[in-house]
Amino acid sequence: MNLRFGLHARFIIGVMVALGVILCVVVVLLQRQAVMQREVIGLSRDSMHGLVSDRLRTRGQAAALQVADSLVNPLYYFDLDAIGVVVRGVLRQPDVSYVTVYDVRGNVIHDGSGDIATYGQAMQDPLAYEVVTARRTHVQSTDRVLDVSTPIRIGDQRLGGVRIGYSLSTIAADEAQAMAGMSGRLEEIGRRHTSWIAAAMALLVVLGVGVGLLVQRTLVRPIRQLAEAAREIETGNYTTALPETRRGDEVGDLVRAFGRMGQSIERQDRDMRRMAYTDPLTGLSNRLAFREILDQRLMHLGGAGHQLALLFADIDDFKRINDTLGHDVGDEVLVNFSHRISDAVQRLGGKDAVMARFGGDEFVVLIQSQAGREGEVRDLASRLAEALVSELHSPLMVQERPVFLGTSIGITLFPEDAASAAMLIKNGDIAMYQAKVAGKNCYRFYSRAMDQAVERRVRMEQDLRGAWERGELSLAYQPIYRMADSALMGVEALLRWQHPEQGAVAPSVFIDVAEQSGLIETIGPQVLRAACEDLRKWQRDFPAAAGMFVSVNVSPRQLRGGDLAEQVERQLEDVDLAPECLHIELTETAVIGDELRASALLSRLRNAGVKVWLDDFGTGFSGLSHLRRVPVDGVKIDRSFIADVLRDPDDLALTTAIIAMAHSLGITVIAEGVEKEGQFDILRERGCDLAQGYWLSHPVTAQDIEGLLT
Incomplete structure (x- = not known):
């Protein structure tokens, strides 16, 4: 009997070959799927870790600079109480493990505790050497903590420094939890698609190709798009476009969750910037925002013929209010003072005037003259200072009782007195101090002789x-x-x-x-x-x-x-x-x-x-x-x-x-x-x-x- 290799056999052989090919394809697809899952998890882990680390580093540097600025006067006058207030305020922030204020030799001045048990002791931890020798903001880390330190200076003189330690354990736990959740989701998706592909083995090559295309469209492409979006977010582009989807499966959930995460990071970044540049008590710009505005003004003015005046105002005897009436009353007084200053600046400071709370009971005002009007800014600053001295000397009604305070104001001019923001602020502070020496509740213009007086006082100290x-x-x-x-x-x-x-x-x-x-x-x-x-x-x-x-x-x-x-x-x-x-x-x-x-x-x-x-x-x-x-x-x-x-x-x-x-x-x-x-x-x-x-x-x-x- 002769056996024919007919169409049926060919069909069976073709089906078997197709099934073998499909099986091989399925095996290859399963292997590739596992590889892609690992790549996605690794890429997401690296992106998330880099993003969180960069945000924490940026947050730490901004916080260290802001705390260093707040500690200049307390450290200069060695006011441990004021230093303790600032340090304890930072310690209440999330993820902060420690805050240490040290002198130029690396000896501890304050650590936020009540008795300062480590006062005067040298910092002995492995990171201490680079902290003490650093000349600018310095970031270093271990497996458990991110240490951010910055020197505290007054002018060119270094008074010491401050270091802030952020715990990395919480961040590591959050990353691990997020990666575990993502890995579980991807594994679940993989199992589901494996069952789909196993069922599709009953179909021939066309169905296998269709399943392959489906996997490509429904899984690989969205994940690649998410990875690209993650890279954009990592670079700071929080508004990057995410793929729109109405899918109700895990990939759709992942896309929507990723979108919500991007919006949350954008919102947190916006809130952090607002907190970094706004004084929470008065709502005014803070020291950091004012410094950026001043730098921008000086850079734009250049040789344009404009003049600037910086008024540095400090409330006289404000500590007496906190000591006698309490800090709540002190905060109320600061808010009332800020409103009075703001009203006077709006009336007399001109349209380009800028006002900020510089820290504690210190306020700064920046006013600008028009091009070609020599001497205008001095007259404008004098009128504004006279108005502030007069209005701020009027009694404040706080808790149904009058509070009498005054203000000492120092005025410095650009470009007459200084050409840089740091020197303007320093000169304004010097002039303000001379106003206090002159009897308080008055204003003084900066002069070169004031520098000599301050140097003599520092040398005498x-x-x-x-x-x-x-x-x-x-x-x-x-x-x-x-x-x-x-x-x-x-x-x-x-x-x-x-x-x-x-x-x-x-x-x-x-x-x-x-x-x-x-x-x-x-x-x-x-x-x-x-x-x-x-x-x-x-x-x-x-x-x-x-x-x-x-x-x-x-x-x-x-x-x-x-x-x-x-x-x-x-x-x-x-x-x-x-x-x-x-x-x-x-x-x-x-x-x-x-x-x-x-x-x-x-x-x-x-x-x-x-x-x-x-x-x-x-x-x-x-x-x-x-x-x-x-x-x-x-x-x-x-x-x-x-x-x-x-x-x-x-x-x-x-x-x-x-x-x-x-x-x-x-x-x-x-x-x-x-x-x-x-x-x-x-x-x-x-x-x-x-x-x-x-x-x-x-x-x-x-x-x-x-x-x-x-």
Whole structure:
């Protein structure tokens, strides 16, 4: 029997060959599908990781620069409280693991904790060396943290730096979760298409080709489009077009989810930019936005003949508001101030004026003149500054009570004073400081001489550091006599500085520098101990000194520190001096500025036996009624009243009233600045208890006091 290789066989063979080909194609397709899945997951993982890492790096650099700008003044004045406020604010941000403020040697100044346990310690972590040696914003990372650091400078002087650590564990977890979800979706899609292809094996080559085309259209193309969109988003193009689809399958879900993710990233980027360039309290532009605007103005103006004026305004004594009324009231005051400044700028600043909150209680205004109008910007800045000084001095009604503040304004001009944004801002700050030195609530134009004054002050601050240890600082004592019988009752300790190059420096000069820089918090306790030791030595060596006292001046900054009572008690215990032999002198304005806090502190001192005197009485804004609320043992009538007590009936009447009022409250009265015999006699007639002054004795050394006791 002859077998024919007929059409049926050929068909069967063709079908078998087709099925084999389809099977081979299916196998190849399955392999390619697995490869594509891995490629998509890898590409998506790399794109997402790069995007998130770049955003975190950009966010960290912007945050570090903003924090560094906020810490310039607190670090310059070594204000740990203000530094702590800024650091703790950053620590509350998500993903922030640590914030460290350090000095130029890499020693920790603040880490956001209450007790700053690492204060003064060198940073020892593996990233610390590059942080300390970096001259600009520096980013480095480990497997667990992204460390962003930037120096803190004032002008060309580096004060230290700040570093912010962002935890990478949360980002890694989010990436892993997202990749796991995407991998699961792709695997599910792969399984579904595998079943489709297995069913399609019953079809011939045409159906296999059709299935291949379907897979190409429904899976590979959308994923490639998503990958291209991911690359566009990675480059910062958040508005890239995504494939439109109405599909309800997983690929459609993936496309729509990817679109929502792109919109979310775009929205977050927009919100971050708004937060980075807007002050959240006042709604004004912040320091970063103002700096960019100023740079743009300077670049566009160039030689166009335009002039700019930068007004740098700082609220006078604003810290007193936060300390006495609370930060909520302080925020309300800042908002009201910003509205007043904004109204004045809109009226007088011109159409090109720009206003921003520079940080804390500082505001800046930029105004511009028209081309060819020389001198216009100076007149415009003067009118605006005068209006601001006048309007901001008017009382603010906060919580149904008037709040009186003022503002000090520094003005600098472009191109007359500086040609760069950094120098303009620096000059404006210098001029503002000179306005404060001039008495506050006024404005000053920048001049070259101001730079020299600031340099002298900085140099004096540097020289003052360690002056006590070098033996340059010493104590002089001015005797205090009882007016009834001219008996020596005590001495007032006065600090003197003998500079090795400049000679004797006036106390009014270097005490102010010590107060503003915070050095008084170190020098004050040293003065207190030295005065107590001298008095205790006199009491041991001279019987006439048994009942003597020593009075020591305490600055407002020491009073605000809160640990004055502990310092006094510790010094008295160490020296073995009776508490009643120590008199603490506080200025009237320092005490009245925060009566509740001062009353609690002074009550503790008095309960311990220490006497409290109110110095320069009559020069502040308080009335005699405050003596009933502030526990003091004595008041020192200011020398300005004593000087004219023989010529001016008003001063004599006021002095007499102070003596009578103080005696009615059981308070001792001391007259300072007695330089004439007639002054001594008339004060004794009015019942003044104690007196000091050049007519009685100039300030003398400790050895001279021993001569008086002998």
